Amino acid sequence: MKRNRPIFREHFVLHKWNYVLGTILLSISLVLQLWVPSLLKQFTDGLQNESIHASRLLELSWWFTIAGIGTFIFRSSGRIYIFRMSRMLERDLRTELFSHWEKLQADYYQNQRIGNLMTHAVNDVNILRQIGMQGYFQMVEAAVLISLAVFMMAGTINLYLTLLVLLPLPGLTFIAYRFRTKIQSHSLKVQEAIGILTSRVQEFCSGISVIKTYVQEKEEIKKFTNENESNVEVNKQLIRSNSLFTSLSQGIVGLSYLLSIVMGSILVMKSTISLGDFVAFNTYLSMLIGPIENIGKVINLLQQGKAADQRIREVLSTEPDIKDEEGTIPLTLVKGDIRIKDLSFNYPRNKDHVLKNINITIPKGTSLAIVGKVGSGKSTLVQLLLRLYNPPKNSIYIDQHDIRKIPLKTLRSSIAYVPQDNFLFSSTIKENIAFDPYPYLDEEVVHAARSAQIYSDIMELPNRFDTELGERGLSLSGGQRQRVSIARALIKPSPIIIFDDSLSAVDSKTETNILNTLRTEMKGRTSIIISHRISTIQEADQIIVLDQGEIVERGTHLSLLKEDGIYKKMYSQQTTELTFIQAKLPSIQERKILIKRRR
Ligand SMILES: Nc1ncnc2c1ncn2[C@@H]1O[C@H](COP(=O)(O)OP(=O)(O)OP(=O)(O)O)[C@@H](O)[C@H]1O
Structure with missing residues (x-):
């Protein structure tokens, strides 16, 4: 939401009656406070004139007590009123910032320092809250106390x-x-x-x-x-x-x-002047010191507030680039037919195309594998499908609809995605797997964990599925994190599933097991698998090889092996490496001999 007016002013106008009430309560307390010097004057003058007697002393003591208790009650309630409003401003502003950030695209975060975002969310919001709390409170106190005290000093004393x-x-x-x-x-x-x-x-x-x-x-x-x-x-x-x-x-x-x-x-x-006037005068003076000093602090706070207000409004007025556009079709479900047509793409801050003239058709329920060198554009392609970046109009279709016309919510809930970085939240394993808001049954979580071959690892953890993970899931190994991410995608009943290099951190035996279960899990679902390992993708219905953003080869595993291209080279290289490793490993017979010798 665009904010044209300063945030605090808007908040103040919205809650003006609460602020007025707080101001009245605080002002009453200040008037009561200013009553004390005049009581002191009467007391001192009475003592000096020796005119004071027990009943007058008792009466004065009563007034002192009433002034003290009254000051306390009115000051506290005024403070509660004013401070409560500021806490509400703080709460609402943080929620507004957070929900605005949620709408902004991935690109925004790549160009921002996390520290800056934290400063907006913590320091800048704090400054605006302080304006409402200390700032407003001290300004009212200074205005009322200084004017009344000076009036009393000048008007009634000298x-x-x-x-x-x-x-x-x-x-x-x-x-x-x-x-x-x-x-x-x-x-x-x-x-x-x-x-x-x-x-x-x-x-x-x-x-x-x-x-x-x-x-x-x-x-x-x-x-x-x-x-x-x-x-x-x-x-x-x-x-x-x-x-x-x-x-x-x-x-x-x-x-x-x-x-x-x-x-x-x-x-x-x-x-x-009388001795009582002298005492009262010095008491007024002592009451003035704090508020006068506070004026300087408040001016400074207001200046900081102006800068914080500008920074926050700047964030709030950043329009999300990726949102439901005009002409969005009210679709709630997709089947999973994907077509990519003449897609060329460059990142917003870079003119060079990272994808060039891509054409692919992935019929519903079939699989596509993407291989290619580092930086050839594989992840970019799937991120465009998820609209983490905006593809050009009419370049990616799902079920014959341009994905820019499919509601973002429908599009993203139709795709289960295992990203490359395997990010896990610092919550329990169960919450990480059942992250999709659908209320999953425990059996479904267990089933997903079994399919992702992480079940037995989880059962060895102290609290099994309820084990709390450390920050970014760092208490698990890389391979375990990867399999929890896979389980998170498998549990989602979406027609499309994407794996971005998701089996890189598992050994070949676990890879084979996962691929075997995936075959059943992915039945009827359209799948896209990115991998550097040929063993992961060789059974895909179609395979494309990307090189510098272009499709340079396409076919099936067998047809690509017949071509003398990048795919075949990758395959030969990987099988040679495997044979070399296997050749290095001792045979079962040799291992038995080695064990015997060690004994
Ligand atoms: N956010 C970004 N902004 C600008 N350029 C980017 C961005 N992300 C990736 N690139 C560039 O786009 C090109 C393709 O990157 P991409 O991540 O799609 O490659 P990849 O084939 O998935 O690589 P890898 O195998 O390492 O995952 C690279 O040259 C990369 O530097």
Whole structure:
């Protein structure tokens, strides 16, 4: 959704009555707070005149108690009202950001740093929340407290003393603003330094075996020490700014108090004001210091808020490139006939075509295998079928419909896809397999696991299907992750299934077992298998060989072996490698002799 107006303003307008109520409650508490100095005045003057008696003392104590309790009740409820609204802004904005990101295409994420996205979701939203919480609260407090306190000081005690004492205080606002900016930039550097240290530790933990095998411990310690040193350096700058700010503001506040005490005492001695006035005046002054300092902080916060608001609105106004377009046919099911016609494709930020003039027909229920060198365009082709990138119009058809006219939801729920990277979520194995929102029965999960040849591995885990996987499923081996991904695709009752190099991390025995079960699982389903291994794809109904984005060979395993092309070369190379490995392996007879000798 495009946001034309600043986010906080929109939120404020939407919840204005809650903010008004919060403001009224807070203002009542401030008025009650400002009642205290006048009670103090009456008490002090009473003591000085010796006119105070027990019942008056009791009465004053009552008023003090009422002022205290009232301040507490109204301040807390005003705070709850205002702060609750800001928490709602935070919650709604994060949900809006998240659901917007979900709509954006894969390409968007390839051009963004994850760190930036995290900053939008965490820091920028926090800043907007702070404007609603501390920012709004402190502005109301400053406006009400300063105006009323100054009015009381000047109107009921002494105008000139008030002007004199207030003279240095705008300096407090100024330095709070200036230093806040400086402190902010130092804090940012400290955060960056901590981020670098964290990444270093993270990288160290992940790469520990490489570091050890390359005997790089000393080098790594050196790098860490340098970065640790930089962290100390930026922290020193932060400490310097903080100390200077505290000392300067204390200096200004001290000057105000000094003026108040010296000039106030003179006025008391001259009987221009009473001792009670003097006490009340200094109490008002102490109440003013915080809000005056806060003005500077709030100005700074508003500036940060402006930048955060712009950044968030920029993200929210990024239009998804891949969405249901005009003319989308309301299809809910497809059968699985695929036709690719004159497809040429280049990635959005690269003019060179990575696929050139591709023509393929895959009738429903048949299989297509794609082989080819690294970077020849195999994954791109299947990603276009899923519309992870937009293919040109009228270039890919499913059941005679241009896929750009098939609702995205229908298209993607009709395709089960095992991507190359085998991404697993940090949840249980069961949740990873039954990821498709369809409510799967336990038996279906077990069946998918058996078909993907991962069942016995799962049964050996401590909590079997309920075993929690670590981040990105890293607690499993590469081959196990691959088979969990396959199970996730097999459980999905979709008419089309795609495997992108999905058997690369399993041994040849497991590969044969998986292929045997897949034959049954894929009956009636249109399948596309990408692989570098001929053994995986040789039984496909048709095989294409891609080279630099072009189909250079096509046929069946047998027909391609008759051609003297890339396919045959790959086959010969792989069978020679296999024979070589087999030749290297001792025969059963030789193994028995070896075992005997070892004994
Ligand atoms: N997101 C992208 N943006 C720009 N170019 C890309 C992108 N993804 C892939 N490419 C380029 O497109 C070409 C085809 O890549 P693709 O991943 O389709 O090859 P592949 O045949 O699947 O390779 P592999 O066997 O390594 O998986 C490559 O030159 C690659 O650099």
